[in-house]
Amino acid sequence: MDPKILIARRVAQEITPRSLVNLGIGIPTLVSDYLDEDMGVFFQAENGAVGMGHRPPEGMTDRHLTDAGGRFVSFVPGASTIDSAFSFGLIRGGHLDLTVLGALQVDEKGHLANWMIPGHYTPGMGGAMDLVTGAKKVIIAMQHTxxxxxxxxxxxxxxxxxxxxxxxxxxxxxxxxxxxxxxxLIERAPNVPLDVILEMTEAKLIHGTDVPEMQIGC
Structure with missing residues (x-):
């Protein structure tokens, strides 16, 4: 299975029905593809979209319907567009149940670095600081190395x-x-031995002798 799809499928299991969820740029945007729209989950983006659905089929895109990263999206019944001030009011006001973000680094204390590499041009932090501070739950979806x-x-x-x-x-x-x-370390990917995870991780991990495998379905 494609590593990005595996990550998105596993993250989707953490989303509860009728929640308000923000998906960051990159791997997080794939998560909505693995949720049933009948769950009543509303996906929010900083650019003012509330109620995003699955990616639209080829030829069915609308240039006015995008997420914060410019990726084409569809809208579910009841969706809305709002201005940026209202959008960040939702984020900063603690109304988001969950945000799923990518990362450049995460450390042993759970601190996140995901917005710049010194010496490289960065247009700005975007909504990352607000999302990590304001959302009720923060999940990082990223490749291990x-x-x-x-x-x-x-x-x-x-x-x-x-x-x-x-x-x-x-x-x-x-x-x-x-x-x-x-x-x-609470789960390992299917068919991935513990020693491989430890070898590819600089941080010290706390784990038992028998770490269960992820259950991600087909």
């Missing part, structure tokens, strides 16, 4: 997005949960 380098590290070396600890990290190798005592 970048060009072979671990992204889960003892301490972030890139600028932090927020001082808040994220709630869950899902990669193509594992599911990790930051707690007060450290970073817990």
């Amino acid at each position: 970048a060009k072979g380098a671990p992204k889960i590290v003892p301490e972030c070396t890139l600028p932090l997005t927020s001082q808040r600890r994220v709630d869950l990290i899902v990669t193509e190798l594992a599911v990790l949960k930051p707690e007060d005592d450290g970073l817990h």
